[in-house]
Amino acid sequence: MAIPESIDTSVTFEEARTTIPDLTSKLSDAYYNATISYFNRLTDEVWIFGVKPDDGPVSFVPGQYTSLGLGYWEPRIDDAIESDIDTQWSKLARRSYSVSSPMFTSDDYHADHGVADLARCEDLDDIEIYAVLVSPDGDFVPGLTPRLAMKNVGDRLFMGRKMAGRYDATAVDDPTAPLVFLSTGTGEAPQMAMIVELLRTGHTGPIVSVVTARHWSDLVYVDKNRALEKRFDNYTYLPIPTREPDVEKRYIQDVVRNDFTADKLGFELDPTNTHVFVCGNPDMIGLPDESGDQPVFPTTLGVSEILVERGFKLDKRKDPGNIHFEEFW
Structure with missing residues (x-):
């Protein structure tokens, strides 16, 4: 990615915009x-869009993430200006995004086609991204999503060619094992990629997906998940909005503490055979500080502490466990 010699990056952003011909192109x-x-705006702030690489499909394991970028020279949807724009304008604003899944390859997914129209990651020409608009907050000025908000189908952007991350379902070697997926907001993206792949490849054990977001409109995969539920008796989807006036305000921690019983789940949350996948807000995950002799969990109760107390174990690079979590946010 060499910048053309005709572009003088030592000038200010305003000077560059007004003096360099065809700067953007x-x-x-x-x-x-x-x-x-494709670019589907579910609301002004919540989007699902597809990214098609110039060099063809990218190989990845469901659950992994990539990086996307847009130039700081691109227009924003808000009036914010980065404090360092005069030194950054010729560079990319980048962010990591978990790859989601379109889930189905047919439009009539409410008809029961079994696994025939479930999306296979290796067959996809483009990857699906679930993103939300991040607004400026005090001195914090987000670089990417206010520029993404200006984009449409056919527009160009940067995508990292190498997928990364060890948050995936490759540790599940028993097709009858109970699996629990817990996510907040855009943390649902990698969960959907893993769940679809598990169902497509014949996982028969119970799979439960619990997702929280502020409003019903923020829960972007409800309709497709209901279609999955109808097809697969072993799949249960529990969407929970936290800011709807007619819905009891509950967080995932509440669900895990109070509702994850054999009577309500239909199976025992047994650490000897169950895997739990957690992605989203760090407060919800609640990973401990392990810098001392003993792990110290955060003051705010997270899912990790609840599950560890029930006999589960955090999955680490050199110390496998059955609480799998996404490590970036």
Whole structure:
């Protein structure tokens, strides 16, 4: 990604915009390697969109993430300006995003096609991203999503060619094992990729997915998950909005503490055979500080502490466990 010699990066952003001919197209040609193939705005702040790489499909394991980027020279949907824009304008604002799943390859997914129309990650020409608009807050000025908000189908952007992350379901070697997926907001993205792949490849054990978001409109995969429930008797989807006036306010920690019983789940939350996958708000996950002799959990009760007290074990790179969690946020 070499910047054309005709672009003088030592000038201010305002000078660059007013004095360098075709600035945007020159920088875009230098940096961008993918195209937005679809862009569904569920609300003004919640989007699902596809990214198609120039060099063809990218191989990945369901649950992994990639990086997306747009130039700081691109327009924003808000009036915020980065404090360092005069030194950053010729660079990319980047962010990591877990790869989600379109779940189905047919539009009539409410008809029961079994596994025939479940999306296979290796067959996808583009990857699906679930994103929300991040607004400025005090001195914090987000770089990427206010620029993504200006984009449409056919627009260009940067996508990292190497997928990364060890948050995946490869540790599940028993097709009858109970699996629990817990997520908040966009943390549902990698869960959907893993759940679809598990169902597609014949997992017969119970799978439960619990998702919280502020409003019903923020729960972007409800309709498709209901279709999955109808097809697969072993799959249960529990969407929980936390800010709807007619819905009891509950968080995932409440669900795990109070509702994860054999009577309500239909199976025992048994650490000897159950895997739990957790992705989303760090407060919900609640990973302990392990810098001392003993792990110290956060003051705010998280899912990790609840599960550890029930005999589960955090999954670590050199110390496998059955609480799997996403490590970036």
